[in-house]
Amino acid sequence: MNIKDYKNVWVFIETARDEVKRVGLELLNQGRILADANDEKLIAVVIGRHLDAAAQSVIAHGADEVIVVEGEEYADYNTDGYTNVMVKLVEKYKPSVILIGATNNGRDLGPRVSCRLATGLTADCTGLEINEETRDVAWTRPAFGGNLMATILCSATRPQIGTVRPGVFKKAQPDFARTANIIREEIKTPAEEIRTKLVGFIKAEGDVVVNLEEAEIIVSGGRGLGKPENFACIRELAEVLEATVGASRAAVDAGWISPLHQVGQTGKTVGPKIYIACGISGAIQHLAGMSSSDIIVAINKDPDAPILGVADYGIVGDLFEVVPVLIEEIKKIKT
């Protein structure tokens, strides 16, 4: 392998039923910085069934070029089909860097592709820069239970691949006047090579889909709620704000709410416009998952709680008094 043959920064754009997931757009924004630093192109790779709208969206969000692979067999994510496409594309175009969202699907795809290509992958990154000396990507991720941050270089092989947590980077404001070249590649994966079959979607928790990573507003509850029934006030506040419900690990471990709601180092990393933490102390592992939120509101009865140190708006008080007042006031504004 001649490393010099590899250039350009690729972003794998994850889609769900042909709709672009936010993490791909976030990675385009950070990918732009990496590409510009090495004077390379930023290229989006989209795999799915009907991708015209997806291609326009990624161009609007900053891609210099889009590689599109469409096929019935790619309508829903599947490991074998998507790996086959990515490996063939890499062999043909030789990118230097591939950024993939650290979603369930991204965490499945990334290692498979890196293994097939015999190159390195840094999983679950929270920081991306260009190393000044080597011009490699410096991939930063928490290590040793989040107690230190490790920065990893993949210097000997190409492409350099990493999965990056959703919510760490912000997406750019779209510019739908932008234009870029769309390259359509025909890559087929025979049905017998796809060993998994999607037989249907089952929504978790009745009709509620927990989509913390895409949420614009999150209301989270912690141990301060005291018992599972008290999540009702968090749900009510979330409802009036059209927000998604999050939770600390303490609340999840106590069995008060499903792990799908957990925010933090071992839960989801989120980056909403507003994050409201109720009865959450702000342990480092919780902060690791939500500190890049645009506005943080914390309600805590302990004035020394660490969450108040990162909050833009801190309310020192009993959440059982504060939250009902908030709900009433928001209802008034809405009517």
Ligand code: FAD
């Ligand atoms: P506590 O720390 O017990 O805080 C409760 C807060 O509620 C207190 O600040 C208290 O003042 C306040 N309070 C109590 N009653 C009221 C009231 N009536 N009104 C207002 N405020 C009130 N944690 C996560 O959240 N996410 C993770 O992903 C995660 N991953 C971890 C990974 C590892 C390897 C380890 C070791 C830990 C991890 N943790 C994680 C756990 C983390 O260290 C904390 O234990 C946890 O976040 C604490 O949850 P909490 O803030 O709800 O509870």
